[in-house]
Every structure is written in structure tokens, then in C-alpha cells.
Amino acid sequence: MTLTPDWQLLHSTAIAASKKAYAPYSNFPVGVAGLVNDGRIISGCNVENASYGLGLCAECSMTSELVMSGGGRLVAVLCVDAQGDYLAPCGRCRQLLFEHGGNELLLMTPDGPMKMSTILPWAFGPDDLDRK
Numbered sequence: 001m002t003l004t005p006d007w008q009l010l011h012s013t014a015i016a017a018s019k020k021a022y023a024p025y026s027n028f029p030v031g032v033a034g035l036v037n038d039g040r041i042i043s044g045c046n047v048e049n050a051s052y053g054l055g056l057c058a059e060c061s062m063t064s065e066l067v068m069s070g071g072g073r074l075v076a077v078l079c080v081d082a083q084g085d086y087l088a089p090c091g092r093c094r095q096l097l098f099e100h101g102g103n104e105l106l107l108m109t110p111d112g113p114m115k116m117s118t119i120l121p122w123a124f125g126p127d128d129l130d131r132k
């Protein structure tokens, strides 16, 4: 199924998710929303911990929802900060997103949607494990 992302809907969904963030240590709430290839919209927020290094990024939370709600491939993702401005996913989260969307996944940036192959070039992924 080919889907055209509704970026406005992804933006409002990511903002709504950011309002649920548990970020008492950084005071830096993050929200993220994603379009799945079956049309589903999923979202996530960051969830921090008193043991600081254990905090979960919003993309981790969204990835869990992806799998728990039936899996599928990510088509488009949009991440925001507390102002609702587009936020760059951290390196670890780019890897998480790559696993479920691959090189064609679109990420919204201030310069417009960009492919994961641009955001995370020459990514390590499931295919590499097949080359044993």
C-alpha cells in the first residue's frame, strides 16, 4: 500500500504525545508520531528515570507501540520538542527507526521530508546479519 503522509496530522499527534512526556529531570518533553504502512498513526513520548541514564526517548516509546499494535513498516515520522518545532531524532533513535522503516522512511526536518538514507547513511541493519 502506497501512502501519502498527512504531515499536519502527524504534527498534531506528535504535539499531543509531547504533552504526555515524563521528563522531570531534563524538562525537555519530546513527542513523536509515525505513519505505518497500513495507515495506522502511532505516537510516543520520552519517559525519564531517576537513574538518569535509563531514560527512554520518545522514539523508543513509539517503537514499542508499533510492535504492540501489530507491527508493520514505518512510512513517515515527525518528532517535536515542547515548542512543537521539528526535532532531530538522536543517533540511537535513528537506528531504532531504521529497523522498522529502512532507507525509504521519511523524516520531517526544517528543510522538509528527508529519507532515512540521508539522515542515517550506510546504516547497519537486518540485511547485514544475513551476510554471515
Ligand code: THU
Binding pocket: 023, 026, 028, 029, 030, 045, 046, 047, 048, 055, 056, 057, 058, 059, 088, 089, 090, 093
Ligand atoms: N529525547 C528524545 O526523546 N528523543 C530524541 O531523539 C532526542 C532526545 C529526549 C531524551 C531526554 O528525555 C530528553 O529528550 C533530553 O535529552
